[in-house]
Amino acid sequence: MVGWVILIFGPRRFAVLNRVPGLVIPLLLAVPYALTVATQFASMDGGFGSLSEVRQLFADDAGLTAGWLHYLAFDLLIGAWLAVRMDEVQLSRVIQAPILLGVFLFGPLGWLIGMGTYAAKRSFKTIPAGQAA
Amino acid sequence: MSELAMTVQNPARTALAEPTDIQLIWRSGLAWLLMLTLFSLAALLVDARELDGVNVWAKPLKFSISTTLHFATMLLCLSVVRRDQQDAYWLRVATWAAAVAMVFEMSYIFVQAAQAEHSHFNADSNFHRVMYGLMGIGAVTLIAVSAVIGLAAWFSRNIPPALRHGITTGLIGGFVLTLIVAGYLGGNGSHFVGVPAPDAPTVPLFGWSRTVGDLRPAHFLALHMMQLVPLAGWMLARFAPSRGVVSVWAFALAYVALTAGVFVQARMGLPLISA
Numbered sequence: 569m570v571g572w573v574i575l576i577f578g579p580r581r582f583a584v585l586n587r588v589p590g591l592v593i594p595l596l597l598a599v600p601y602a603l604t605v606a607t608q609f610a611s612m613d614g615g616f617g618s619l620s621e622v623r624q625l626f627a628d629d630a631g632l633t634a635g636w637l638h639y640l641a642f643d644l645l646i647g648a649w650l651a652v653r654m655d656e657v658q659l660s661r662v663i664q665a666p667i668l669l670g671v672f673l674f675g676p677l678g679w680l681i682g683m684g685t686y687a688a689k690r691s692f693k694t695i696p697a698g699q700a701a
Numbered sequence: 702m703s704e705l706a707m708t709v710q711n712p713a714r715t716a717l718a719e720p721t722d723i724q725l726i727w728r729s730g731l732a733w734l735l736m737l738t739l740f741s742l743a744a745l746l747v748d749a750r751e752l753d754g755v756n757v758w759a760k761p762l763k764f765s766i767s768t769t770l771h772f773a774t775m776l777l778c779l780s781v782v783r784r785d786q787q788d789a790y791w792l793r794v795a796t797w798a799a800a801v802a803m804v805f806e807m808s809y810i811f812v813q814a815a816q817a818e819h820s821h822f823n824a825d826s827n828f829h830r831v832m833y834g835l836m837g838i839g840a841v842t843l844i845a846v847s848a849v850i851g852l853a854a855w856f857s858r859n860i861p862p863a864l865r866h867g868i869t870t871g872l873i874g875g876f877v878l879t880l881i882v883a884g885y886l887g888g889n890g891s892h893f894v895g896v897p898a899p900d901a902p903t904v905p906l907f908g909w910s911r912t913v914g915d916l917r918p919a920h921f922l923a924l925h926m927m928q929l930v931p932l933a934g935w936m937l938a939r940f941a942p943s944r945g946v947v948s949v950w951a952f953a954l955a956y957v958a959l960t961a962g963v964f965v966q967a968r969m970g971l972p973l974i975s976a
Binding site: 658659660662663665666667680681684685686688689692696697698 | 718719720721724725726728729730731732733735736737739740779780781782784797800801804807808
């Protein structure tokens with residue numbers, strides 16, 4: 569949550585601040601995830617082979633917690649990565665805000681909208697902006 | 702002064718100018734809107750849910766296309782506005798206000814469509830009533846900003862006269878007309894004047910009624926005065942510059958008369974195109 573607030577509303581000119589959603593928080597999520605999976609995955613029922621196996625995996629509380637940490641970490645990483653791309657093409661922060669909110673709530677949907685917007689904005693570079701003063 | 706003379710005097714003119722700060726914001730909005738247009742089109746094709754007899758994604762699609770067109774228009778108009786003018790604080794404030802209003806409007810329209818719920822005219826709960834009120838403020842902000850850009854064009858004396866008059870009358874005229882028509886539409890409680898039968902014929906895509914009065918055609922004409930009159934100005938400046946200013950004003954007045962006619966027709970309860 570803190571990571572998303574920084575990503576959506578925070579300034580981008582401080583490298584340390586950018587590392588919070590881009591590195592520190594994903595790290596704090598990745599460590600417990602890794603430990604949960606390493607110690608408990610072997611004893612969980614289910615797997616990734618079919619829908620019913622996945623359902624079984626998430627019926628296990630440890631499995632569900634790991635799955636949730638997975639979402640949180642990767643959504644934030646994708647958000648931070650997208651923010652860097654969007655800054656590169658000088659996409660306004662007003663427009664970045666709903667895109668990042670989309671990644672926060674519906675990961676891949678937000679990423680899809682973000683990539684499309686990024687591609688469109690990048691293509692505008694070739695359009696004349698008017699007469700030079 | 703001929704094109705050639707200008708080029709010789711100012712070699713920088715032929716170079717690609719960097720976009721101004723406000724152009725970057727308008728371009729960002731345009732990029733997002735293009736993506737939203739594509740997204741709502743894709744959703745329309747896979748989602749079978751309907752609201753009031755039309756696909757739930759028809760409204761996001763219409764608003765995306767229309768707002769894309771609006772942002773593209775603002776960018777085209779800004780491309781001739783003097784660059785020092787574009788850096789003025791009042792244009793920066795107006796641009797930010799427009800961007801925030803647009804993001805709010807589009808987000809709410811999309812979220813409501815995804816839930817198959819009304820965005821405009823929704824009085825289901827206090828939340829929906831407040832949101833509908835905010836949408837009104839957002840919409841007025843969006844079109845008021847076009848009037849501000851119309852004013853900025855007026856102060857840019859370097860624009861060819863017919864184009865300059867076309868941009869200013871088109872943007873300010875479109876703002877005033879839309880304020881009147883949409884204001885009435887908002888107070889009407891529905892876009893219909895009369896009650897259409899549940900399966901009554903409508904105009905494809907637009908959804909305008911073909912059996913009873915519908916205020917949306919007048920709203921459509923009022924809003925798109927912002928494209929058509931500047932476009933007329935541009936064509937006149939290019940092909941008939943000597944009578945350009947008079948012609949663009951004549952065109953603008955005729956356009957206002959047409960919009961008023963369509964508006965009055967709807968208020969009388971008559972459809973634009975009878976079934």
